Amino acid sequence: MRTVWDFHGGIHPEENKQQSTQFPIVDAPLPKKVILPLQQHIGAPAEPVVLIGEKVRTGQLIAKADGFISANIHATISGTVVAIEDHAIPHASGMTDECIIIESDGQDEWIDLHPVKDWENADVETLLNKIAEAGIVGMGGAGFPTAVKARTRERHDIDTLVINAAECEPYITSDDMAMRTYPEQVIEGAKILCQLVNPSSCLIGIEDNKPEAIAALEAAAKGTHIEVVVVPTKYPSGGEKQLIRILTGREVPSGGLPADIGVVCQNVGTTIAIYKAIAKGEPLISRITTLTGSAFTRLQNFEVRLGTPINELLELGGFKNSLASRLIMGGPMMGFSLQGDELPVVKTTNCLLAPTHQEFPDPEMENPCIRCGMCEQACPAELLPQQLHWFSKAQEFEKAQLFNLFDCIECGACAFVCPSHIPLVQYYRYAKSEIRREDEEAKKAERAKIRFEQRQARLERQEAEAAARRKARMSASAKPAAKPAAKANEAATTAVDEAEQKKLKIQRAAAAVSVKKAEKALAEAKENNTDNLTELEQNLKGAQQKLADIDSKLGSAKPAAKPAASASGQVTEEHEKALKQAKIAAAASKAAIKKAEKALATAQEAGDTDEIKAKESDLATAKANAEKAADKLKQLQSTPPAAPQTNAAASEEHEKALKQAKIAAAASKAAIKKAEKALATAQEAGDADEIKAKEETLTIAKANAEKAADKLKQLQAAPASAVQPTSDSAQQAYETAKAEHEKSLKQAKIAAAASKAAIKKAEKALTAAQEAGDADEIKAKEDILNTAQSKAEAAAKKLEELKNNPPAAPAPQTAANAQTPEGSQAASSTEDDVAAREKALKQAKIAAAASKAAVKKAEKALQAAQDSGDAATISECEQTLSQAQTKAQTAADKLEAVKASQAVEA
Amino acid sequence: MTEFFLNHPVLAAVIGLLALAAAFGAMLGYASIKFKVEGNPIVEQIDNLLPQTQCGQCGHPGCRPYAEAIANGDDINKCPPGGESTMEALAELMGRDPMPLDADPEDIGVKKVAYIREDECIGCTKCIQACPVDAIIGATKLMHTVIEKECTGCDLCVEPCPVDCIDMLPVETTIKTWSWALPEGPNARFKGQVIATDGGQA
Ligand code: SF4
Ligand code: SF4
Numbered sequence A: 001m002r003t004v005w006d007f008h009g010g011i012h013p014e015e016n017k018q019q020s021t022q023f024p025i026v027d028a029p030l031p032k033k034v035i036l037p038l039q040q041h042i043g044a045p046a047e048p049v050v051l052i053g054e055k056v057r058t059g060q061l062i063a064k065a066d067g068f069i070s071a072n073i074h075a076t077i078s079g080t081v082v083a084i085e086d087h088a089i090p091h092a093s094g095m096t097d098e099c100i101i102i103e104s105d106g107q108d109e110w111i112d113l114h115p116v117k118d119w120e121n122a123d124v125e126t127l128l129n130k131i132a133e134a135g136i137v138g139m140g141g142a143g144f145p146t147a148v149k150a151r152t153r154e155r156h157d158i159d160t161l162v163i164n165a166a167e168c169e170p171y172i173t174s175d176d177m178a179m180r181t182y183p184e185q186v187i188e189g190a191k192i193l194c195q196l197v198n199p200s201s202c203l204i205g206i207e208d209n210k211p212e213a214i215a216a217l218e219a220a221a222k223g224t225h226i227e228v229v230v231v232p233t234k235y236p237s238g239g240e241k242q243l244i245r246i247l248t249g250r251e252v253p254s255g256g257l258p259a260d261i262g263v264v265c266q267n268v269g270t271t272i273a274i275y276k277a278i279a280k281g282e283p284l285i286s287r288i289t290t291l292t293g294s295a296f297t298r299l300q301n302f303e304v305r306l307g308t309p310i311n312e313l314l315e316l317g318g319f320k321n322s323l324a325s326r327l328i329m330g331g332p333m334m335g336f337s338l339q340g341d342e343l344p345v346v347k348t349t350n351c352l353l354a355p356t357h358q359e360f361p362d363p364e365m366e367n368p369c370i371r372c373g374m375c376e377q378a379c380p381a382e383l384l385p386q387q388l389h390w391f392s393k394a395q396e397f398e399k400a401q402l403f404n405l406f407d408c409i410e411c412g413a414c415a416f417v418c419p420s421h422i423p424l425v426q427y428y429r430y431a432k433s434e435i436r437r438e439d440e441e442a443k444k445a446e447r448a449k450i451r452f453e454q455r456q457a458r459l460e461r462q463e464a465e466a467a468a469r470r471k472a473r474m475s476a477s478a479k480p481a482a483k484p485a486a487k488a489n490e491a492a493t494t495a496v497d498e499a500e501q502k503k504l505k506i507q508r509a510a511a512a513v514s515v516k517k518a519e520k521a522l523a524e525a526k527e528n529n530t531d532n533l534t535e536l537e538q539n540l541k542g543a544q545q546k547l548a549d550i551d552s553k554l555g556s557a558k559p560a561a562k563p564a565a566s567a568s569g570q571v572t573e574e575h576e577k578a579l580k581q582a583k584i585a586a587a588a589s590k591a592a593i594k595k596a597e598k599a600l601a602t603a604q605e606a607g608d609t610d611e612i613k614a615k616e617s618d619l620a621t622a623k624a625n626a627e628k629a630a631d632k633l634k635q636l637q638s639t640p641p642a643a644p645q646t647n648a649a650a651s652e653e654h655e656k657a658l659k660q661a662k663i664a665a666a667a668s669k670a671a672i673k674k675a676e677k678a679l680a681t682a683q684e685a686g687d688a689d690e691i692k693a694k695e696e697t698l699t700i701a702k703a704n705a706e707k708a709a710d711k712l713k714q715l716q717a718a719p720a721s722a723v724q725p726t727s728d729s730a731q732q733a734y735e736t737a738k739a740e741h742e743k744s745l746k747q748a749k750i751a752a753a754a755s756k757a758a759i760k761k762a763e764k765a766l767t768a769a770q771e772a773g774d775a776d777e778i779k780a781k782e783d784i785l786n787t788a789q790s791k792a793e794a795a796a797k798k799l800e801e802l803k804n805n806p807p808a809a810p811a812p813q814t815a816a817n818a819q820t821p822e823g824s825q826a827a828s829s830t831e832d833d834v835a836a837r838e839k840a841l842k843q844a845k846i847a848a849a850a851s852k853a854a855v856k857k858a859e860k861a862l863q864a865a866q867d868s869g870d871a872a873t874i875s876e877c878e879q880t881l882s883q884a885q886t887k888a889q890t891a892a893d894k895l896e897a898v899k900a901s902q903a904v905e906a
Numbered sequence B: 001m002t003e004f005f006l007n008h009p010v011l012a013a014v015i016g017l018l019a020l021a022a023a024f025g026a027m028l029g030y031a032s033i034k035f036k037v038e039g040n041p042i043v044e045q046i047d048n049l050l051p052q053t054q055c056g057q058c059g060h061p062g063c064r065p066y067a068e069a070i071a072n073g074d075d076i077n078k079c080p081p082g083g084e085s086t087m088e089a090l091a092e093l094m095g096r097d098p099m100p101l102d103a104d105p106e107d108i109g110v111k112k113v114a115y116i117r118e119d120e121c122i123g124c125t126k127c128i129q130a131c132p133v134d135a136i137i138g139a140t141k142l143m144h145t146v147i148e149k150e151c152t153g154c155d156l157c158v159e160p161c162p163v164d165c166i167d168m169l170p171v172e173t174t175i176k177t178w179s180w181a182l183p184e185g186p187n188a189r190f191k192g193q194v195i196a197t198d199g200g201q202a
């Protein structure tokens, strides 16, 4: 006889097991439908692999284990999957969870079963896979996936396998009856488990209140190394840690696993399921469930298909609702009350207990703790339940954890003995769930913190990058201006030099870094006395050499331009300065155009119309600026009288401009093509808004193309005058002014278009407001619309004004001051005019934009009104719209007229 | 040498002490360089107590700035998402007296999560820019959505939305987040799920 240890505490509640052991296990009738929760185990819920409406057969896999700790779910009857939805499940919260619901066809057609033949010689992996496939979980209560537990051998040395047959909780007899009925299955299952974990001993721990089961098992175990160990009846000897203590005398460490001390423990029910899976190929689709409690008339154990609705079982057991005080899943100590009977039997449902009021009276009133210490004596986990209770109540969770709250197995022994009827376990459950929640929150907070910090870092980086870009731009335009005494030729080469210098500077920075690195490496090496010192020194020397090279290049690049700049001395310094600045301005504006074009391209790729519009206007402005700059430059270059070199430069400039114009024309053609394409796609997609947007883009692109073509023509016609050194500067100034005016008009047109868009937007907003039926909102929107419309009107007026005020007549000035610096003065006075006009135009543009917005708004409002069907509103809106449209029309007409007049002038 | 010390015991003691002082001074100096603690650990500790909702309700742009402010003497009662418990933890850490929370009682400790009514979203990306923890995903002109798991419920994305399609919904209890209620204490019956274990004899 084996020595049997004892564990601390424990209680002796009335067993009440005899009621349900009078009759043998019977198969419960096939349920009409089954409800199979996707999570009947600890770990991740399974992932459904069937579709609604699919026909399934008994034993077919319907949900696959998802993750390492998870378990398969199988169809437990044959029939049709009718739903995969949230359904109430047996859980203390009474809440719902995702379930697969199958309606029976009454056939119970099984899939083909594939047992592991000759499992005695099968390898461990095959057996484990089969167990995992069968979806077996711990059937004693917790529902931990068995295959995972059986794998512990991979990480621990296991010397003892314990089959938990204690079944210590009152009322429950499912394991008892299973052992009486299928002792050989238990033994076979234990053998399979032995093969899996390869222990030196295999013990079946069984309480001495089950003599029939003990006898049956002992008979079946004869001739094997499996030992049936009878232990004294005491609750909770079936607790895993307690049973291990009883059988082996070993103590599972706090927070540890049995595997840590070389033990694996499996429940009897699980053992039988393993046997069925390996030897018969049957997945876990049914279990033995005890129906007991005096509210049943038929107290018995049934083989129940998983997912069977509890109400079908209640009917089977002759449940009398009037008698029952409550319905409990599990035993009286560790079970929980059920809310409703529409719940399914799950893999861990070992008992349905329906006690009467005599058996289970309502809970007593909780009284204050009298510090009697009885709970401490009853606690099988050797905890201090009283202290835990105080800490949980005061929400001092940290202290509760210090007192090993998580070692509490929620056996209820303390609450059972408490004379003050304190629901101690509830306090612990509360504390445990609060601690888990706080942990979750702390984890989430940590994640949030990291995400916040990462975002912050990203924003800072972007800001720094933008600032660096700004700075680079600023310095690029400021540097050349800082050298006022530079010669004209230098200016001509500045752009090239600058690029070169930049490159050199970058190289220099890189070289400096590498020198520093080399120095550091050398220093480190010296410190550590490594033997590659010479190599490092060479590296350093090389790097330094490179740096020196670059420095000298940089130095020579700067002065190189100077000697070349031997311009004619007659040119005044001021003129030179002006020329230089103009060139710089031209270069800068070119850069701006390029940037704007790039931005536009990205915006078009991204497909954001607002963005595109904005970028296009940016581009237009940039181009206008560039034109201005080029004109000025041209003018300046052709002005100086006795500067033959500048003549050449001027013609060069002209050629350059011509080239650029050609390129621009080509680019604009490409843009048109692109816009057309985009329009086509938009039309295919059938998105009205998109189409409109694309059409706008297209028109703008076409306008740009026209502009480009015009410029090209102009330039081609102009060369003679440009090449001629004595060309009339006043005429050029006029041309500049005209161009300016034209540009301004164009911009005004764009602005007018934008304002139309704004009106449309406002209209849309109004529509939405009207749809929503919010009177205040509607009024507000109408106000906005009106303002926009009036603004549009104003813009239109200004436009007209502009149109009627073309640039100052060129004729009187044509013959005037030629070839002298005075000419440039005259030009600058014209420029002043231009600037003033430009300003006016800008304002007009803004106004026009606003008015367009108003029109759009009105349209939207009308649409909304039509949708809502309110006649009064409709007529009102129609009036507003027609007004807005007339205004827009006027603006457009004016623009058209301006364009025409400009064309004539050109 | 020994003789010299024996003849001048006072001098010997002084020299010995000086030598010790120099040795320990050097050790301490080395240790202070070698084991230098980076940053301000108290700010770190305060920051760890704050809920990291990053909502700015405390008047600071995020939890860490508020932690710095507390370290510099700001009040500890300005974080509504943290609620009573955070304030108490801060009081304990800082050795200050607990004080009533400076917030709407309705706002305190309510966990919320942003939800975008997706068919109304116009894809303006404004909410993405507002979210302090990058919990919103979407692209220009496309529907946006909130990563529920990462949303801290800070409320900052609601305001910028031009079409008001973001709601702050209270975080719903699911079967995974459900927790047992605290028994009411003496002189009450626990109504919950207590079974035979509560009443004594089963
Ligand atoms: S419920 Fe917990 S504290 Fe109470 S006796 Fe059981 S293990 Fe001990
Ligand atoms: S048994 Fe109940 S009354 Fe006695 S010390 Fe424990 S909690 Fe207090």
Ligand code: SF4
Pocket: B050, B051, B052, B053, B054, B055, B056, B057, B058, B059, B060, B061, B062, B063, B064, B066, B078, B079, B080, B081, B082
């Ligand atoms: S109020 Fe908001 S930002 Fe301030 S500490 Fe609390 S959670 Fe963080």
Ligand code: SF4
Pocket: B116, B120, B121, B122, B123, B124, B125, B126, B127, B128, B138, B144, B160, B161, B162, B163, B164, B165, B166
């Ligand atoms: S702010 Fe509103 S409309 Fe804009 S992307 Fe976010 S949810 Fe969509």
